Amino acid sequence: MTNTTTVVDCxxxxxxxxxxxxxxxxxxxxxxxxxxxxxxxxxxxxxxxxDAMIAAAQQQFPNHTFALSAGPDGHNDRVRFSWLLxxxxxxxxxxxxxxxxxxxxxxxxxxxxxxxxxx
Amino acid sequence: MTNTTTVVDCxxxxxxxxxxxxxxxxxxxxxxxxxxxxxxxxxxxxxxxxDAMIAAAQQQFPNHTFALSAGPDGHNDRVRFSWLLxxxxxxxxxxxxxxxxxxxxxxxxxxxxxxxxxx
Numbered sequence: 001m002t003n004t005t006t007v008v009d010c011x012x013x014x015x016x017x018x019x020x021x022x023x024x025x026x027x028x029x030x031x032x033x034x035x036x037x038x039x040x041x042x043x044x045x046x047x048x049x050x051d052a053m054i055a056a057a058q059q060q061f062p063n064h065t066f067a068l069s070a071g072p073d074g075h076n077d078r079v080r081f082s083w084l085l086x087x088x089x090x091x092x093x094x095x096x097x098x099x100x101x102x103x104x105x106x107x108x109x110x111x112x113x114x115x116x117x118x119x
Numbered sequence: 120m121t122n123t124t125t126v127v128d129c130x131x132x133x134x135x136x137x138x139x140x141x142x143x144x145x146x147x148x149x150x151x152x153x154x155x156x157x158x159x160x161x162x163x164x165x166x167x168x169x170d171a172m173i174a175a176a177q178q179q180f181p182n183h184t185f186a187l188s189a190g191p192d193g194h195n196d197r198v199r200f201s202w203l204l205x206x207x208x209x210x211x212x213x214x215x216x217x218x219x220x221x222x223x224x225x226x227x228x229x230x231x232x233x234x235x236x237x238x
Contacts, residue, residue: 038194038195038197039194040194040195073233075157075158075159075233076157076159078157078231078233080216080218080233097199099199099218099231112197112218114192114194114197114199
């Protein structure tokens with residue numbers, strides 16, 4: 001991971017990848033091995049838990065896609081960005097802003113998610 | 120510190136308190152002793168450094184006041200809020216969104232600031 005845009009693009013791609021093996025590989029590429037995620041509804045620590053958490057979200061929202069709506073805006077080892085979740089061809093049903101801390105190798109170390117619009 | 124609104128109100132009050140002793144006391148009330156702050160332009164760790172950092176910002180912007188413009192929006196031990204910086208009776212010259220991690224006692228453990236509008 002050489003820059004903030006790349007890691008955030010990979011993060012969004014991870015949430016959209018529904019093939020289990022490909023998703024698991026993207027999680028491991030995007031997150032540090034001991035990364036953590038916390039939002040008002042979900043949490044996970046480490047590659048396995050984060051992958052399982054994303055898989056559960058995908059089951060909850062079949063045929064929906066995440067898209068970046070603002071950012072990434074980064075400084076030092078911190079980054080923020082906003083996203084939308086929408087069914088194919090329809091308006092967004094959820095939106096949020098995530099704050100992330102990056103590991104020294106550029107992977108995501110920690111994510112805190114906030115909801116701007118709740119499904 | 121019993122709730123998120125109180126700690127964020129104290130945080131804004133700290134940035135606006137220009138009496139050195141009162142400001143130092145507010146910093147110690149609002150931040151954990153080993154708290155850290157990081158934005159694109161400033162950083163500090165611990166009560167003394169954070170107080171000195173805020174004092175320097177106040178010198179840079181005399182007769183300006185910080186005001187909360189959105190939030191606080193919190194979950195778990197995380198909170199986000201947005202602020203404006205304006206000269207007395209005039210439009211804002213700077214704005215930002217801060218993301219904070221709270222200590223177990225409710226004080227601020229860590230702040231990451233992002234700029235929405237730069238002075």
